[in-house]
Amino acid sequence: MTSVATGFETVIGLEVHCQLKTRSKMFCGCSASYSGAEPNTHVCPVCMGMPGTLPVINEKAIEYIVLTGLALNCSIPASSKFDRKNYHYPDLMKGYQISQYDLPVCKGGWLEIEAGGPARRIGITRVHMEEDTARLVHRVDSATGEAYSLIDINRAGSPLMEIVSEPDMRTPEEAREYLVRLRQILRYIGVSDANMEEGDFRCDANISLRPVGTEAFGSKVEVKNMNSFRAVHDALAFEEKRQAAILRAGGQIPQETRGWVDERGETVGQRSKEFAHDYRYFPEPDLPPLAFSPERVAALRAALPELPEARRRRFLALGLSDHEAATLTDARERATYFERVMAAIPADPGRAAKLAANWVLGEAGRWTNATGLPIEALPITPAALADLIAMVESGAITANVAKEVFDQMAATGKSAAEIVETAGLAQISGSDELAGVVAKVLAANEKAVADYRAGKDAAAKFLVGQVMRETRGRANAQAVQDLIARELG
Ligand SMILES: [Zn+2]
Known part of the structure; x- marks a missing residue:
């Protein structure tokens, strides 16, 4: 597969940092739901990095990371450990970050993507656990023009999972598709809200070019500061062109970190101190190693819900179209709602699937679009929607009237039968x-x-x-x- 940069093959690998949806932080009892809270209110001596405090491992976070690894077809080694990553930056409370170096919780998996071609497996190198940093807010004093920074420690110590892919992607479209599928899986298994705009799903990309037909990697550029799937795609498309132009002119690509500037639609070089770092990793002395028995891993595997891809295939087998199956499985809640409606319609499975899909994607879809609410907020239960559909099927009401009844059900939460009865909407049969x-x-x-x-x-x-x-x-x-x-x- 060749990229838009003719004569070159693009090589992309992604690193995703994802905040886990646990109640408390990774190593202390502070609440991890600090979104919207006053700065520095979700803090304690542990996450403020006070000397003499000791971290305690959040079991739920470890479970979530194993679930993620299993959903991404990784193996879970019998043992794993935490390491200290030493560096000094104002947002790092202890002067080091607890992370994982050579023994991650999960390794060697894959994620299947389909970006305008046949399905391809993108390798997952590892999934490891670390803690998030505090947040720095940079300001300029309007009176003096002096720059200063504020620190909010609420985020410090939140459980953060890093998912590292192999350099297996070949186009910006594949990179975007990988992120879309990954986010979908994380939401399905309930480990993260994975909201890119909110910052709980962050992506750094490595991109390099090499002449078509060669194996050796070109020197790679790391791209940061992308806050949406579109930004990731656009930043990679920009880099692809920029690097190809340099290489074609006989130049060399310096290994560096570049930041995506969304307003200008381009990447710019950042201070490349990242690569000069020697983190002096060493085993975290304050935490015991992690051990995973085959029984525990098997129990977690059994707890995994059906994943989006399997569900999509099952919906296709019911006779639904590609579009219907893909849209219905987009979010787990919508897929579940659809299945409950389908199960409650008194018709053969194929017919029931078609009818349920029409209504869940049609009227219910219009309701979620209009209200901006998820389907689980719809005041119509799956059974109540199935009753409405059955009334149309039996000829008790017409299809036109049914849409009106749906709106009234959504507005009042009343049953279809009650609304039809009160408003005299029954089909004229006599x-x-x-x-x-x-x-x-x-x-x-x-x-x-x-x-x-x-x-x-x-x-x-x-x-x-x-x-x-x-x-x-x-x-x-x-x-x-x-x-x-x-x-x-
Ligand atoms: Zn704390």
Whole structure:
């Protein structure tokens, strides 16, 4: 596969940092849900890095990282340990970060992606555990023009998982697809909200180019500061072109870190001190090694929910289209809602799947788009939606009326039967009542009746439309057509 940079092959690897959705921080009892809290209110001596304190491992965080590894087809070595990564930066409270060096919790997995071509497996090198840093806020004093920085320790010590891919991606599109699939999996297994804009899902990318047909890697550039999937894609597409132009002109790519400047749509070189670092990793003396028995790993594997890809395949087997299966499995809650609706519809599985998909992607989809709320907030239970669908299937109400009933159900939380009963929305089934309306419409529209007799299709449609209007959509269109044909035939 060659990239847009003709003559070169692009090589991309991604490092994702993802905050875990645990109640407390990684090594202390402080609450990890500090979003929106006053700065420096979720702190204690441990996460402030006070001398003499001791960290305690958050078991839930370890479970989450093993679950992630299993979902990404990694192996879980029997033992693992924490290491100290030594560096000095104002956002690092202890002067070192507890991370993992040579023995990560998970290694050697893969994630399948499909970016406009056949499905490909992208290797996962490792998934390891570390702690997040504090947050620095840089300001400029408006009066003196002096720059200063504030520190918020709320984030310090939050459980952070790093997922490192192999350099297996070949296009910016593949990199974006990898991130989309990865985020979907993390959300499915419930370990992270993985919200890129909120900063709990952050991505650094390594990108290099090499002449097509060669094996040796070119010198790589690390790109940072990308806050959306689009930014990752655009930054990599920019780098691909920039590096190709340099190489084509006979130049060399210096190994460096570059930052993506979204407003300008370009990457700029950053101080390359990152590469000069010697972190002097050594085993964390304050924490015991981690041990994973095969039984514990098996129990966690059994606790994994069905993953998005497997669910998508199962939905396809129900006869749903690619688009329907992909959209329904986009979020786990939507897929589950769909399955509950389907199970409650009294029809054969294929028909029930189609009907449920139409409503979950149709009316329910419109509701979530309009309200900006997830489907689990819809005041209509899957069983109540299935009842509504069954009423249309049995002919108790028309499809048009059903949409109106859906809106009322969403607004009031009442059942379809109750709304239909109270508002008199049942389909007109008695032919006497319908015949009366048809006779009235024909009498009032002499011109259309004449046109109808002259064989004009538009006149037939018009007359049916008039009857539907009279009945507020409660009539069966086929029955109306038959009645008109009988009256005028
Ligand atoms: Zn703390």
